[in-house]
Structures are given as structure tokens and as C-alpha cells.
Amino acid sequence: MAKTKMPPDRRPSTQEGDTVFASTGPVGHRKRMRQRVLAHGAGALADYELLEMLLFYAVPRRDTKPLAKSLINQFGSFSGVLESTPDALHGAGMPRGAAALCTQLPHVAACLVQDRSGERTYLGDWDSLLQYCNTALKVVERPQMRMLLLDSRNSLLVDEQLVRPTCGPEAEAEAEAVRQSVAHILQRALEVQSCAVVTVYLAEQGQDVRALLQSSAPFVAAMRQSAPLLAVSLHDHLVIGPEVWASARQMAPDW
Incomplete structure (x- = not known):
């Protein structure tokens, strides 16, 4: 059987005084x-x-x-x-x-993403979107919801916090909060002439991202129903934790 040739820096010494590694x-x-x-x-x-x-x-x-x-x-x-x-x-x-x-490094990374000499940040694919969330949004206080409003080329126009409205008693309050949240996002989209939106919920340590994604189903459904009426596309709703993330688009076979 032929002997396997080892890389030069891993060969055993054959003479006295030889060393395996140079340093x-x-x-x-x-x-x-x-x-x-x-x-x-x-x-x-x-x-x-x-x-x-x-x-x-x-x-x-x-x-x-x-x-x-x-x-x-x-x-x-x-x-x-x-x-x-x-x-x-x-x-x-x-x-x-x-x-x-x-x-200080997360703050430096956020500045590098945001300071693009006037250029808009492209968020039209998974890699660019997740990179943005893991850099620019890394230093944002959790938990909170963000809305990323994009132009026709999927470049970022606006990144803003979406403050959840407070309403009356439970079931009715939830439906009204969803309605107001959707209305606010679409109003901002019209103001900045946005063609698409990605909503991102930044979960804190210990929160179950899949459970949070399931609980946001009424909001996602309302956005998917209302956004096209104003020529706005909902690209996705993401729940991003410190280590893991989940996508409504990936979880919905009929998206």
C-alpha cells in the first residue's frame, strides 16, 4: 500500500535535531x-x-x-x-x-453598515437582510419591532421602530393594535414612497422565536391583505433572537 504523503510542516523529523514545526x-x-x-x-x-x-x-x-x-x-x-x-x-x-x-465592536459594525457615504443599503436577499439585522440592529434595545421600508430596488429607505399601540380590553385590544400597526406602517410607506416592507421583531434572550412568530400571525395576515391595496409588498416578517431567527415567509407555503 502506498504511503500517504504528509504536508511539509507536519512531517515527522527524520534526523536528530530536526523539528516538526518551524515555530x-x-x-x-x-x-x-x-x-x-x-x-x-x-x-x-x-x-x-x-x-x-x-x-x-x-x-x-x-x-x-x-x-x-x-x-x-x-x-x-x-x-x-x-x-x-x-x-x-x-x-x-x-x-x-x-x-x-x-x-464597542457592535457599535463600530453598526456605524460601518449605516455610514455608506449617502448610498442606500441593499436588502434584497437573505444574506444582505440578515447581515443588516446582525450589525445595524445588533445594538438596538430588545425587545422591539422595526419596520424596514424599501424602494423599488430593495434598497433601504427607512428603518424605524414600530411602537405597539395600547388599546382597550384583551381580544378587541389585540385586533385594534394590529389594525393601528398596519395602518401606521402603510402610511409611512406612502410618505417615503416605499414599494416594499420587511418587519422585524427583535427578541430578547430567552424568548422563543418560533412561538413569537406564531403569535404574530394576525399581524402578518393583516399586512399581507392590506399592503397590496396600496401597491406595497410585504417581503417578510422576521423574528430575530440573539442566536436564532425565524421567517414568516419560510413558514407559509402559500406566500
């Missing part, structure tokens, strides 16, 4: 990671590796991989780390300077 210290490791980013972009790194690189500048001469993995384990995800408070991160072992920097 085993943090300097060599950091250099290799930077080279990966330069060659393939940050998307080539796992979440813990991105966090590991953020820690390079706060922990100059120590392996940051164990700390990065520990932080993700404690806070549940890379985004969970970034959304934590500086005190919580410092208590989990992150240096204070790095903790202060990390908690």
Missing part, C-alpha cells in the same frame, strides 16, 4: 494567523480565532487561544462575548483594555 511559540502562531487573514480574509477564521486575534494586543506574550475558547464557552458565542459588559468580560479573565474594546 511553536505564540509569535510564530500569531504570524501564521495574520498571514491567513491577509491571504483569505477574516472569514477564513473560526469565531474563537477571531476573538483570539482581538486578544493579541492586550496579551502580548501569551497564548490567547485558551482564553478565547473559555470566553466563548462562558458567554455562549462570539457575539455573546461582544454583547457583554466590560465588567463581565474582565471578571471572566479578559484584560480591562480588551474588554472595553470588545464591547
